Amino acid sequence: MNILFFLTPKEDVAHVDEDDTMRQVLEKMEHHGYTAIPLLSREGKYIGTITEGDLLWFLKDRNFPDLKLLEDMPITSIQRRRDNEAVKIDESMEDLFGKVMNQNFVPVVDDKRVFIGIVTRKDILAYLGKKAAAQENGARGMDQA
Numbered sequence: 001m002n003i004l005f006f007l008t009p010k011e012d013v014a015h016v017d018e019d020d021t022m023r024q025v026l027e028k029m030e031h032h033g034y035t036a037i038p039l040l041s042r043e044g045k046y047i048g049t050i051t052e053g054d055l056l057w058f059l060k061d062r063n064f065p066d067l068k069l070l071e072d073m074p075i076t077s078i079q080r081r082r083d084n085e086a087v088k089i090d091e092s093m094e095d096l097f098g099k100v101m102n103q104n105f106v107p108v109v110d111d112k113r114v115f116i117g118i119v120t121r122k123d124i125l126a127y128l129g130k131k132a133a134a135q136e137n138g139a140r141g142m143d144q145a
Contacts, residue, residue: 003089003096006119006127007108013118015040016050022058022070022078025050036084038107038115039075046107046115048083050075057081089116100124 015038016025029037029052036051058078059065085099086107096119099106105118 001093003087003091003093003108003119006096006123007117008120008123009117010044010115013038015115016075018042018047018074018076020075022055022073022075023067025075026055026070029055036104038084038105038118039080040115044115045113046086046109048080049107050078050080051082054078054080086113087119097124 014028014032014034016028018039018041020028025037029035029050036049039047039050041047055078084103084105084107086109087096087099089108089110096106100119100121103121105120107118108116110116
């Protein structure tokens with residue numbers, strides 16, 4: 001098994017671009033109901049992760065400016081407190097599991113750090129839950145035989 005088994009491809013992942021404004025990012029996160037979202041460069045490379053906390057600290061430090069002011073503020077002007085660590089497409093499942101234990105999603109990149117997609121903690125837990133249930137049902141069937 002490899003990382004591709006769990007991959008949600010870039011075209012199915014909401015993300016923000018370094019040219020986006022604060023307001024655009026806020027609206028995209030609100031629309032999708034996300035608390036964190038990947039930030040990509042113009043070239044499609046993974047830069048980092050924008051979180052609700054990053055946005056709130058930025059707004060607090062500026063006395064919660066009028067929403068209109070946020071239309072001219074580039075998202076790159078905010079300080080990110082913690083970026084989700086990315087994995088390369090060919091990294092081991094152990095590396096992936098180690099990262100997904102500490103973050104809701106793991107960005108997946110190629111050798112040039114171009115963003116390919118994400119692996120979510122939810123998808124991995126769902127897979128492991130199905131696998132455990134199948135093993136339990138198999139063991140139960142053997143007990144009845």
